[in-house]
Amino acid sequence: MATKENDQIIKENNCETKMGLPCVLEAFTSIFSTGSISNKCCGELVVLGKVCHSVLVKRTLENPVFNDLNPATIIAKSIQTWNNCLALIDSPSPSA
DSSP: OHHHHHHHHHHHTTGGGSSOHHHHHHHHHHHHSSOOOOHHHHHHHHHHOHHHHHHHHHHHHTSGGGTTSOHHHHHHHHHHHHHHHHHHHOSOOOOO
16 A cells, blocks of 8 residues: 555656665665765755655565564664755755
8 A cells, every 4th residue: 555655756756766876775774774875975865855765765664675674763764864964965955
């Protein structure tokens, strides 16, 4: 049920085309594992936008591979990564 909704949001917002693979992997590692995200990738994450960021994290959590992870912890790390990037980028211009 939620997967369809997430896929629709991802498609409508072109979420999967806004970040380069190296930065996707960096963001993923900083949220789902341990690692940090570079300034360059923070910039890409902010351009990606909060809606895409949130829905991509949620969709990843729906994958059975990640069943052993605590969703609350991942969501918290996702928000922390987003906030850290926002602070780093300071005041990003809204994406057109």
